[in-house]
Amino acid sequence: MAQSTLSVILLIFNCFLFIESVPTPLETPVRYDGAQLWNVDLSDEQTRQMVFDLENEFDVSFWSTSHAEADMFLKKSAIESVRQILNKNNIEYSVRVDDMQKRIEEESSQLYGEESLYGNNNKSLTWDAYYSFDDILLFLDKLVEKYPNLCSLETIGYSHENRPLKVLKISNGNSGNKAIWIDGGIHAREWISPASVTYIVNDLVENWNNQPAYIQNVNWYVLPVHNPDGYEYTRKSDRMWRKNRSKNNNNHCLGVDLNRNYGYKWGGKGTSSNPCSEIYAGSGPFSEPESTAVKNFVETSEENFDAFLTFHSYGQWILYPWGYENHIPTEDRDDLDSAGRQAAKSMKAVDKQVYTVGNSADLLYAAAGGSDDWGKSVGIKYSYTIELRDKGRYGFVLPPKYILATAKEAHAFVFTFAQIIAAN
Known part of the structure; x- marks a missing residue:
């Protein structure tokens, strides 16, 4: 009798173990039929x-x-x-x-997601597909492994869901180098942004020995995916998701717009205090671990950054501060405008695409708490938001066949600014 009772207890216990071991099913993907x-x-x-x-x-x-x-x-x-x-x-x-x-x-259906995972087939990124966050991290790891004297990785923080925020440093180690910050993917659904940033990284590293001096004499700091939780959520659950995945004090609406969460003029025009809004600014300036990580890294760095370049989509805009209020002149507005137009000319030479240059609040709308305004506020002269392709035909759902050309335009922008900075 005791043995029978023990057997029942063990059976129940094993059932609980089985239940615990069953993976939690993925959230049913959001559909946009007829939208x-x-x-x-x-x-x-x-x-x-x-x-x-x-x-x-x-x-x-x-x-x-x-x-x-x-x-x-x-x-x-x-x-x-x-x-x-x-x-x-x-x-x-x-x-x-x-x-x-x-x-x-x-x-x-066009070469992205589970069919083309870099981690599974041990190939490099190809820029004819959109890759997962894990594949992007593996890409960075392999660059460091292959070029240890040129590349290093630093985890500057963790996302709300505990994904690492990894910054790749590319440097020849020379004293007196300029310093440029690049980030992508602050908004989850803007897939072309991380794709373009990784293309820039790949060219910098793989072709380093052939790069001009104005490229080699820069310490490059690159965060390819600023919002990894949101990025992965768009891949698995909701392609149109914009924000991070913060719990918002148990509010039923999740997420904060990280590009409204930076501390300079936080909570002003173009933001919302409603957690359900796509432009929800958060509970306070730098309330989110992702924005805080960038802030702490830049402010504690020994570098005096010469440029803060953040890639978005879409609209084909090159935007400079200030964005928190309409018609607020920047002291060096003429320099920012001139440099932006020079970069737009280089981008047009790639594939004849026109990028419009101007102050973000004047050209588009006022939006407080943006990372570019914050970059400018901490003394970085060349602080820009670059809205990549396209102008609305595809919007955020840009087909993979356009990745390479768009990435080359982003590349042209970055190289132009490196040249401008070297001349100053």
Whole structure:
């Protein structure tokens, strides 16, 4: 009898062990069947206000905005109501994407995700595919292993979900070198950003001996994925996710917009105190581990950084501070504008793509708490946000066939700035 009882207890215990060992199923991916991307004309201030009021009234978000137009993302349930309002008020619009889910599936069918994992086939990144965060880390590790005298990795912090924030330093070790910071992927859905940044890294390292002196005499610091939790979430659960994955004090809406969480003029225009908003600024300046890690690294570094370059998408813009308020002049605005136009010229030479240069608040909209404003505020002269391809045909869901050309444009931008800095 005792033996029988013991057997039952062991059976129950083993069942619990089995249950504990079963992996938690992945969250069911969010689908966007019938969702559309519209381009809306903003002909005057009254129209602008009416269009932006739709965000609160319907399930609408704005992906790219300038003073003249806006790209508006609508879920299927909102389309007819918004259409009636725009038509009633004679507001012109066009449909850029007529079914976002189809566009996402087209993207996912083209060499990305589980079919092309660098870690599984032991090949290098190819820039005809979008890779996972783990593959990007492996890519960095292999560069350090292959070029230990040129490359080093430092973990500057950890994300909310405990992923490492790794900065690659590329340096010849010479004294008197300039210093440039580069980051990508602060917004999760902007996949072209980490892809372009890793391309730049690869060229710097693999072709180091053939690089000009103005490249070799720079200490390069590169954070390819500023928001790894959000990036992985877009790969597995919600392709359109923007923020990090912070719990927000158990609020049912997760995530903070890291590009509203930096401390300079935090909480001002172009931000939200609503945790459910895509531009939620967080509970306070630098409330997030990802933004805090960058702040602490830059502020405690022995380097006096000459440039702070942060890559985003989309819209093909080269933007410089200040962004926290409209019409606030920067002391060296002429220098920033001139350098930006020089870089735009180099980018156009790659594939004839036009990048518009200007102050972010003037060209687009005011947005406080941005990393570029913070970079400028701590004394980094050349602080820019670069919005990569495209201008709205694909938006955030840029097909892999455009990665290489876009990455080469980002590369041209960086090399132009290295040359400008060397001449100063």
